[in-house]
Amino acid sequence: MDLSYNEKIVLKAIGEKEINAVELADMTGLKVETVVHAASILAEKGLADLKEEVKSWFELTWEGKKYAVEGLPERVIHDKLPAEGMSLNDVKKEFPPQLVNIAIGWLRQKSWAKFEKKDGDTILIPLDAPQSKDEKLLECLSHEKFDGDLSEYKKELKDLLKRNLIEEKEKKERIIVITSEGLKLKEAGIEITEEIGQLTPEMIMTGAYAGKSFRKFDVDKPVQMEYGGRKHILRMGMDKVKRTLIEMGFKEMEGPMVDAEFYVNDLLFMPQDHPARTHWDQFNLKFPQYINYLPEDLIKKVAQIHLDGGDTGSLGWNYQWDEMIAKKLVLRGHTTSVTARYLAKYKTPPQKFFSVEKVFRNDTIDATHLLEFFQIEGWIMDHNLNIKELMGTFKEFYARMGITVLKFKPTYNPYTEPSLEIYGRHPRTNRWIEVGNSGMFREEMLAPYGIDCDVVAWGLALERLMMILYGYEDIRDLHGPLCDINFLRSVPVIWRQ
Numbered sequence: 001m002d003l004s005y006n007e008k009i010v011l012k013a014i015g016e017k018e019i020n021a022v023e024l025a026d027m028t029g030l031k032v033e034t035v036v037h038a039a040s041i042l043a044e045k046g047l048a049d050l051k052e053e054v055k056s057w058f059e060l061t062w063e064g065k066k067y068a069v070e071g072l073p074e075r076v077i078h079d080k081l082p083a084e085g086m087s088l089n090d091v092k093k094e095f096p097p098q099l100v101n102i103a104i105g106w107l108r109q110k111s112w113a114k115f116e117k118k119d120g121d122t123i124l125i126p127l128d129a130p131q132s133k134d135e136k137l138l139e140c141l142s143h144e145k146f147d148g149d150l151s152e153y154k155k156e157l158k159d160l161l162k163r164n165l166i167e168e169k170e171k172k173e174r175i176i177v178i179t180s181e182g183l184k185l186k187e188a189g190i191e192i193t194e195e196i197g198q199l200t201p202e203m204i205m206t207g208a209y210a211g212k213s214f215r216k217f218d219v220d221k222p223v224q225m226e227y228g229g230r231k232h233i234l235r236m237g238m239d240k241v242k243r244t245l246i247e248m249g250f251k252e253m254e255g256p257m258v259d260a261e262f263y264v265n266d267l268l269f270m271p272q273d274h275p276a277r278t279h280w281d282q283f284n285l286k287f288p289q290y291i292n293y294l295p296e297d298l299i300k301k302v303a304q305i306h307l308d309g310g311d312t313g314s315l316g317w318n319y320q321w322d323e324m325i326a327k328k329l330v331l332r333g334h335t336t337s338v339t340a341r342y343l344a345k346y347k348t349p350p351q352k353f354f355s356v357e358k359v360f361r362n363d364t365i366d367a368t369h370l371l372e373f374f375q376i377e378g379w380i381m382d383h384n385l386n387i388k389e390l391m392g393t394f395k396e397f398y399a400r401m402g403i404t405v406l407k408f409k410p411t412y413n414p415y416t417e418p419s420l421e422i423y424g425r426h427p428r429t430n431r432w433i434e435v436g437n438s439g440m441f442r443e444e445m446l447a448p449y450g451i452d453c454d455v456v457a458w459g460l461a462l463e464r465l466m467m468i469l470y471g472y473e474d475i476r477d478l479h480g481p482l483c484d485i486n487f488l489r490s491v492p493v494i495w496r497q
C-alpha cells in the first residue's frame with residue numbers, strides 16, 4: 001500500500017492501545033493537525049480507527065476560587081455569629097451587603113442558624129454546622145487537575161453551578177487506534193524514507209532532488225482556513241473615501257474627539273438653549289468639565305452675535321450668552337467642530353478641506369443608528385459659491401464612490417442657509433436613507449472669523465454610505481462589538497492603499 005511519509009510515521013507510532021492526537025503529536029514531533037490528517041487517511045485506508053471523544057470536567061469560577069479560600073458566605077457569617085446570636089440589623093452593618101444577601105438563604109436552607117423574631121427584628125442564632133457536602137466539593141475542585149469520582153455530589157454540583165461558583169468545561173479529543181489490517185502492515189515492516197514536501201529553487205539548481213521521493217498532495221482535500229490580519233471593512237471604506245476626496249483636491253483636517261461646546265455649538269450659531277445641547281442628545285464630560293482656554297476675540301464676537309447679530313444684519317437670538325456653557329467639554333456630536341477650528345486658521349479663499357472622524361450622539365440604537373459613527377466632514381471656501389456647488393460636489397464624490405442615484409431635500413440647520421439633506425437608495429430594501437446633511441454657512445457663523453466669502457459644508461455618514469454601496473442592512477454589522485468575526489474575516493477587499 002502506498003503511504004505518505006507522515007502516514008508511515010503515525011502508523012509506526014500507534015498501537016492497539018488508544019492514544020489521543022495530542023500525545024501522538026508529542027511522540028512523533030508532528031503538528032496535531034498533521035497527525036489528525038494522516039490518521040484520517042489511514043482510517044480511510046482501513047489501517048487505523050479515528051474517533052472523537054468529548055471530555056468534560058468542572059472548574060471553579062473566579063468567585064468559586066475566592067470562596068474556596070475564604071469560605072462560602074454562609075460559612076463566613078455563621079462562624080462570626082456569637083453563641084447568643086446577632087440581630088439581622090447588626091449582621092447587615094457588620095458584613096458587606098452582597099455577602100449577607102447570599103448567606104441568609106443558605107443559612108436557613110442548611111439549618112446553620114435559627115431565625116428568631118424579637119422586638120421587630122430577627123435574631124440569628126448559630127447552630128451546629130459541620131462541613132457541608134458543597135464545601136467538600138469546593139475543596140476537591142480547588143485542587144488542580146482533580147479527576148476523582150463526583151457521582152455522589154450530583155445535587156451539590158447542581159447547586160454550585162446555579163450559584164455560579166463552578167463551570168463545566170469541555171474538550172474534544174481525537175483518539176487513534178490501529179486496526180488488525182494496520183497491525184499486519186506494521187509487522188511486515190514499514191520503511192520510512194524522507195520525502196520532499198516542497199521543491200525549492202536551490203534543490204533544482206544543485207540537483208539535490210534527484211533520486212528523492214516526493215510527497216503527494218491531494219488538492220481536493222478540504223484544509224483548515226488560515227486567516228491573516230487584515231483591515232476592518234469600515235477602515236477600508238474610510239481609506240477609499242479619503243483617497244477619493246484627496247483626488248478631488250481636498251486636504252485632510254484633524255481635531256479632538258472631546259471638544260468645548262464653543263467649537264461644537266456656539267461658533268455654529270447654535271443658541272445655548274437649543275434642544276440638541278441638552279444631555280438628551282450630547283455626552284458631557286464628568287472630568288475635566290471645562291476647557292481652560294478659548295480665544296478672547298472669538299468669544300466677544302460670538303457673544304455679540306448671539307445677543308443681537310452684531311453687525312451681520314441678523315437679529316441674533318436675543319439672550320445673554322454664557323461663556324461657562326461654551327467652555328463645557330463634550331464628546332463631539334459632529335465634526336463641524338473641526339471645521340470651526342480650521343476656519344480660524346484658513347480664512348482666505350480658495351480652501352478645500354475634509355475629515356473622516358468619529359462622532360458621538362445619544363441616539364436610540366437601531367438598524368441605522370449607533371451612539372457613535374464616522375462622519376465625512378468637508379467644506380469649500382471661495383467667492384460666489386452657491387447651492388449648485390454643493391450638489392455638484394456630492395454628485396461627483398458619490399459617483400466616484402460608485403453611487404449615482406441621489407436625492408436632495410431642503411432642511412434647516414441653525415448654521416447654514418440654505419440647507420440640504422442628501423439621500424441615497426438602499427440596494428436591497430429599496431428605501432431612501434439619509435446619508436448626509438449640508439448647507440452654506442450663514443453670515444452669523446462666518447462673521448466672528450472675519451470671513452467675507454462663501455463657504456459650503458457638509459457632514460456625511462460613512463456607515464450609511466457603506467450600507468448603500470455593499471448592501472448591509474444593519475449598521476451594527478459594520479461598526480461596534482456586534483460585528484461578526486467570520487464576516488470581518490471573509491468580507492471582500494474593497495480597497496487597498
Ligand SMILES: N[C@@H](Cc1ccccc1)C(=O)O
Nearest residue numbers: 334336437438439457458459
Ligand atoms: N453638522 C451636520 C452636518 C453639516 C455640516 C456642515 C454644514 C451643514 C451640515 C450634521 O452633523 O448633521
